[in-house]
Amino acid sequence: MPERERIKLWSGIVDGVAYLHLHNPVIVHGDLKPGNILIDDSGRPRICDFGLSQLFLDEKDTGFTTTSEHTGTERYLAPELVMSESTVYPTIASDIHALGCLGLEFVHLKRPYSHRKNNLRGHIIQDLRRGVPPAPDPEEPWSQLWLIIRACWDKTPNRRPSTITVAQLLKPWLNARAGVIVEINSSHSQYIDDPEKMDVKIQTKNRRLRRVEELDTVKALENRAAAYYQQERWKDAERLQLEALESRTRIQGEMHLSTIAAAENLATTYYKQEQWDDTEKLQLWVIEALTRIQGVEHLSTIAAAERLAFAYFRQERWSHAEKLLSEALEARIRIQGVQYLSTIATAESLAATYGKQERWNDTERLLLGVLGNRIKIQEVEHLDTIATAEHLALAYSKQKEWDDVEALLLKSLEIRTNIQGVEHLDTIITTERLAATYYQQGRVKDAETLRLHIPEGRKRIQTVEELVEILEAGKLKSTYYQYEPPTGVEKL
Numbered sequence: 001m002p003e004r005e006r007i008k009l010w011s012g013i014v015d016g017v018a019y020l021h022l023h024n025p026v027i028v029h030g031d032l033k034p035g036n037i038l039i040d041d042s043g044r045p046r047i048c049d050f051g052l053s054q055l056f057l058d059e060k061d062t063g064f065t066t067t068s069e070h071t072g073t074e075r076y077l078a079p080e081l082v083m084s085e086s087t088v089y090p091t092i093a094s095d096i097h098a099l100g101c102l103g104l105e106f107v108h109l110k111r112p113y114s115h116r117k118n119n120l121r122g123h124i125i126q127d128l129r130r131g132v133p134p135a136p137d138p139e140e141p142w143s144q145l146w147l148i149i150r151a152c153w154d155k156t157p158n159r160r161p162s163t164i165t166v167a168q169l170l171k172p173w174l175n176a177r178a179g180v181i182v183e184i185n186s187s188h189s190q191y192i193d194d195p196e197k198m199d200v201k202i203q204t205k206n207r208r209l210r211r212v213e214e215l216d217t218v219k220a221l222e223n224r225a226a227a228y229y230q231q232e233r234w235k236d237a238e239r240l241q242l243e244a245l246e247s248r249t250r251i252q253g254e255m256h257l258s259t260i261a262a263a264e265n266l267a268t269t270y271y272k273q274e275q276w277d278d279t280e281k282l283q284l285w286v287i288e289a290l291t292r293i294q295g296v297e298h299l300s301t302i303a304a305a306e307r308l309a310f311a312y313f314r315q316e317r318w319s320h321a322e323k324l325l326s327e328a329l330e331a332r333i334r335i336q337g338v339q340y341l342s343t344i345a346t347a348e349s350l351a352a353t354y355g356k357q358e359r360w361n362d363t364e365r366l367l368l369g370v371l372g373n374r375i376k377i378q379e380v381e382h383l384d385t386i387a388t389a390e391h392l393a394l395a396y397s398k399q400k401e402w403d404d405v406e407a408l409l410l411k412s413l414e415i416r417t418n419i420q421g422v423e424h425l426d427t428i429i430t431t432e433r434l435a436a437t438y439y440q441q442g443r444v445k446d447a448e449t450l451r452l453h454i455p456e457g458r459k460r461i462q463t464v465e466e467l468v469e470i471l472e473a474g475k476l477k478s479t480y481y482q483y484e485p486p487t488g489v490e491k492l
Helices: 004-022 092-108 120-128 143-153 163-173 202-230 234-252 257-272 276-292 299-312 318-335 341-356 362-379 383-398 402-420 427-442 444-451 454-460 464-473
Strands: 037-039 044-045 054-057 062-065 178-183 186-191
Touching: 004 044, 004 092, 004 163, 092 143, 092 163, 143 163, 202 234, 202 257, 234 257, 257 276, 257 299, 276 299, 299 318, 318 341, 341 362, 341 383, 341 402, 362 383, 383 402, 383 427, 402 427, 427 444, 427 454
Parallel strands: 044 178
Antiparallel strands: 037 044, 054 062, 178 186
């Protein structure tokens, strides 16, 4: 089949998916692949296999989608669908990724991940998680067709083009539009030859097109705001995020999940600027909205409550933070169980809050459970496990349980030395913590022996001026037992 005919087939599929995405409510196919594309007697493609579709409220759009986890065939899955430990549902963006894979097959006659014969041992899933694209880039200069396909595979889902954009970009290769039949179920199908023949009024179609174009503009605003955020240009990010939030509220309504996500992005920027009143007000609204839509025990609602808790933590409003984190921990245990990383992270955050209130018995009790669960799912020598052990050593030291402190820090030092090396800053800090423990017990000789090589190690990873400044300011001793929410938890 000539290339132009193959492009017309792909364009027909794009038109069919565009119809689904413009439907009200939105229809997400979720399993686009060659096996679900049929060619009729006139050479037009039909999109099929909607038998499992049902109404579903996903994180970005309200519409139809399949409901099982990772229902798509591995070669056509978007990477974001396999990154999370929790269930992630197909979205408009994951359909776009699959459309790019279909373009690869129809136009370039190559299967996605063609270097893999199958997904035995999960090789394709591993490629997806490592960020390997469905196909490597050809030699430059790249054709415009390749750039379209490549754009569909953007690792950031909201940067992928809409189906309307892809359809417009394909027009130069087409003398006439390719039709497509969208088979909704076994008893109903609709033929789309061109936009005028869709089973909708032209005014409705135009309104939907305008809505898509407006949302593309909002996504561009959000992408630009994200770039400012990465550069720590908080006020620029705040201005664009506020505009995006107002636009999503007008276009999609305040109870749409995308609007709520925009509100949470803005709350993040307020948080970074320590605008606590604005952070609290907006995050409280986010929690209320998510509770109304998804329920109080939905993981998104729980995560939103945790983010507000971190804002309270930063303001030293310990009782407020404790209340939210205690409720979040109880909910995560009911939903996910104790041996789940997000449950463990919440438990460590609550332990940090206890520590700030000097409730060391509660801190010890919670961290003992956390350490046991980390060992079971991440093993003893995982650096997160070591960090938890060092947090527990703090709780022991505050209660002068020196034998337990020494045992934990010695084990931590041994593992850090083996994994990170003696001159890694984390290894040096652990050495300093152990030395401080000896000093506090009056074991000066042990402490001096341990600290003998620390300055030389620090001089190799820090300038002499930095080392002198730290020592003169007395910061080394004050940083032995600093205790904050675990790294990677505080992500408001």
